[in-house]
Amino acid sequence: MKIRTLVIVLAFVLALSLLTACGNSSSKNDLTNNPSIESVKEAISDIENITLIEIVTEDNDPNKQLGKQGGYTGSLFFKSSLVTYETDESAIKAGTDGGGSIEVYANKSDAEKRNEYLAKFDGTAFSSGSHKVLGTIVIRTSNKLKASQQTELETNIINALTGAGNDTSSEAVQTDLTGDGNGTSSETVHTDDPTQASLQLDKEETRGRISYRVASSWKKTSDADMNTYDVTENGGIIVGSLNTSPIVDKDILNKNWDILVGKMKLVERMKSSYDDFKVVARRDINGIPVLQYEAKLDNSGVINSVSGFNFIYGDSEYMLQAIFPETDDSQLLPSTLKQIMDSLVIKEYTQSELASSGEGNIGDYHVKILDATLTKDYNGTPAIVVNFEFTNNAEDAAMFLSSTNVTAFQDGVELDTAIIMNKSVYDAGLAQKQIKPGVSLVVQSAYVLSSNSPVEIEVTKLITFGNDTVLTKTFNL
Structure with a gap:
């Protein structure tokens, strides 16, 4: 071997x-009659040049039509490598311009109404690209693609959703023996080729x-x-x-x-x-x-x-x-x-596993211990600045300083908080900023070093009990 x-x-x-x-492999089933948006995503995931695919939810729906009367029952956006876009931009944020989108409707009538609406902008400065009805689905491709690219992408999506060309069964392969390209021969060729079977x-x-x-x-x-x-x-x-x-x-x-x-x-x-x-x-x-x-x-x-x-x-x-x-x-x-x-x-990963890596949920908040920078305090004493990402998952606005408790240790002894005047290195005010639910903010804490030993950081709830999560991370100096 x-x-x-x-x-x-x-x-x-x-x-x-x-x-x-x-x-994921493309689905071989016909997905043209109000399919689940998850099955649509799976079916198109292997199409060449389609990269990031994101399913729309009620919270991020740019059109605010998900689940509404006459609106789509499911929608997704995808990026295409043929379109130039910001690398850190999500597919939903990029919109149809980023590559395209697929909208699933409850019935064909709703899909056709949507298609007719999009057609009103064809040939104008507001055109968002090509659009086509397939069963109860509207397939859209980016206006930034060439016409030939739009056609090819649209065809590939249709083939993926209808299962066209996907029958690789080893039971029988239909062949055209007439030479006229019509494929009308009924002759069946059986094969035992193991490469044709799963x-x-x-x-x-x-x-x-x-x-x-x-x-x-x-x-x-x-x-x-x-x-x-x-x-x-x-x-x-x-x-x-x-x-x-x-x-x-x-x-x-x-x-x-x-x-x-x-x-x-x-x-x-x-x-x-x-x-x-x-x-x-x-x-x-x-x-x-x-x-x-x-x-x-x-x-x-x-x-x-x-x-x-x-x-x-x-x-x-x-x-x-x-x-x-x-x-x-x-x-x-x-x-x-x-x-x-x-x-x-x-x-x-479990919460305890994440906690040992410096990331996890602290009550209603998600915290990541990011990295650290060595500096000096106002008196010239060596100090360390630690960066955290604080995400507010609570129902009300919150700040890092009053929602968590951060402790730094060296050689098992708690370190004192450092006073650092250089704002380009340390901004104490970040930890005191209120952020709304769903928002993330990078904040900082600073400590006076007592030696060259590793610094251990622990993050807990502001008021903690014995079984509460403790996030930990160690920085070697």
Whole structure:
């Protein structure tokens, strides 16, 4: 089995452990008659050039029509890599201009009324792009796309929602034997080609905080860095993980793809080590931003194709890769990769786990201990400034200073609060600002250092009891 040699090459090239990813396959069902918006999102998630997909809620609906009489029963916005937009802008904030949107209505009449309304702006400065009714759905694409791009994207969405071209059953393949391109022949070709059939993944495996399914018949090789599975004589699947401690909030990664890619150390190594490395798509799968890529790997003169997905969850970067000879026309490995990703389950972090990483809920508030800066107080004594992100989840306005209690320790002894006059380094007023429900604000605390020992930060409720959450984080000086 030559995949073992590839693993050795891969491990040497990366000089690190490797990782897993997750994905969704498009639905084969017809989703044109008032489908759930979740099933629509799943169906279009694999369309080329569609990246971030976000479902509209009553709280963020830009049109304020969700669930109202004559309004849509579900709506989503998506970004397209063909449209230039701010990297930290959400799909909903970017609107239809960012790529497009899909609106689901209770009946075809409501969908057609919406389409007629949009048509009033066609050819004007207020046009928002193309629009088309499909059953009870209105499909919209960005006005920033070229006409040919709008048509292609619209067609791809229609195919995904209707299941067109998705029948890969191994029972029968209809072929056109007349040569006239009409496809009228009724001849059926039966095939036992295993590349046309889904493999039975009957065994659950785990790595880090993910679990996934594989075939029990595959030969497995495992070490601290990766699990390797021999799928064919010359090709296999690799699932690996690399610790990226501390825990990274997925909401932060969702805000900016540049931050996400910058934290993917394995991807950076692959860019410089693989041939023809290219990002195929950037997408949101189950609320987690995932990078999909393809590449070539030269193994002693034999060129192998690489298909992979990388994502970060919690304190680890995960990678799932299929590696197979370039001369192998089989789609078995890529389709198997998709099956494994479809089976992937992520174990969510508990509040106690988040607390030990410096993040969690303190009563009605969510707090993250971010980072720290060394400075000096007004008297020239060494001091430390600690930054926090404070989110108000209560019903009324609140301030960090009166909602939490922060304590700093060195060598087990509580530190005194520092007085720092340099406002470019420390702004004590931030912790005293009232913020409304749902708003987040970065605030600061400052302490006089007593030594060069690590500084331990603890955050609790203002008034706490023995079983209340304690957020902790240690900074080495």
